[in-house]
Amino acid sequence: MELRIQHLNKTYDNGVKALNDISLTIPAGMFGLLGPNGAGKSTLMRTLSTLQDADSGSATLDGINISENKDSVRRVLGYLPQDFGLYPKVSAYDLLDHFASLKGISQSKQRKEVVEALLHQTNLYNVKNKHVGGFSGGMRQRFGIAQALIGDPKLIIVDEPTAGLDPEERVRFHNLLSDIGNDKIVILSTHIVEDVADLCNHMAVIRQGQVVLQGQPLPLIEQIADQVWKRFIDKSELALYQQEFRVISSRLISGRTLIHVYAEDQPAEGFTPAHANLEDVYFAAMAGLLGTSAATTTASTANV
Template sequence: MQLHIQDLSKTYSNGVQALKGVNLTIPSGMFGLLGPNGAGKSSLMRTLATLQEADEGTVTLGEIDVLKDKEKVRQILGYLPQEFGVYPKVSSYTMLDHIASLKGISSKGERKDLVESLLTKTNLWHVRNKSLGTYSGGMKQRFGIAQALIGEPQLIIVDEPTAGLDPAERVRFHNLLSEIGENTIVILSTHIVEDISNLCNNMAIICLGEVVAKGNPAELTQAVKGRIWKKSVQKQELPSYQADLQVISTHLKAGKTVIHVLSDERPDATFEASVANLEDVYFAEITSRMETISA
């Protein structure tokens, strides 16, 4: 099964055009949607999750018209939004059992088997009887995935799932997402480049509501190989470099500013070659798009 998005557009009542003719084909497996805050990622996710209407375009999931057959989509959808509430005094076991009942699993024995399986898979079995209000951020995120998996969804959407997690929780969450993505379409929306690089075989970069790049992360990185140069500069020197060169990113290191420049040739002898990575691709696409808008 594949998810096909064609010419999808959305403008809000305040005039903000959140999506501008988005075209994507998303196969089974982990698909990364990368972009800065305000790029349109959440708008796209909410539209795919049937939580808001699109103005134009089509979306199909296999034979299902996502924009018209919302009930069919919801039957096979798992959704973990960026922020979601929990009933703080209810245990994860009780809450998952309740959600399973709402999703039409009427057999008590079937619900029991399902809930126990999900709690084990998400490493929450040992805290199954504790109230959700006592859970850490990472535990709440794993609970969110558990509830999203009820009903064996064919499409799972997770929006900024690792924001605020400590390194150990991020690793656990990555492993869980990778396991889920083996046989399901999983869309991971984030602004964390490393998450996409570690997890996804396919991805897209979105900026100001438009898809500015898409493909395999390794192939996208290959496109800028040999074109990334770096140099440590004083902070006050930065504006002059930005005026003369395509500075795609800056990093503060040991009190100095390290700039990354995109150029087919070494800008001058003071620059050294830098091994290109997905972060360079991301910043190159975003800065190029922003410069086009401001020109």
């Protein structure tokens, strides 16, 4: 199972170039597409899910051209968009049964088995008769995954699935995604670094419609392990440090400002080595300090 994306480009009528020569090879398993809002993630997800066409380039799923064989791809596709509408006065069971019917499961007995299994899998069986309009945000997202899993799809795309969830629901949703299985391609599109760190064995960072980094999280972290330094500073000093050093992140901790700086050697007295993590990789890539050329060996090894 493999999804191959080659030189995808998309420019909207307003002149925004949402995809700029995107190329990725995505194997089975969890794949994280990480980037800020407006980076082009949702455009790529809509293109892969057959909802819109790219201007040029191609995407193939196990050799099937997605834009030329949309019906074939939709039969093996599960999609949870960032924003999806539901009929608020319909119960979870009835709505999922309706989606299963639309997906081609025509026999009522088989459909009942599928719907009940999915409600159990997403921990919604006890509220199956509740109107989905009364669901919490986390319950809605779990219902979204349930409808995406109808028909045992080979390709599952989830776009910003944990945005707005409380910590408990986020953990529950992570557990649900991790149980989907390694025999499917699951693309997790998000701006939340922790989602990718917790779930994905392969990843890419996208910025302004371009892939700026790709590889496996752990090797990418190891790549910068001794090049991230930290120091507490006064908030008023931040601009000065940003001018003098390659500051990749700053945050307030107990009222104090902690900065992370990217440097091969200790940048100045007072800096100590930081325990690098995927967030440091992400911020370094977004700052242009890490790129696809630097990760070529890692990405090749990861088959990404």
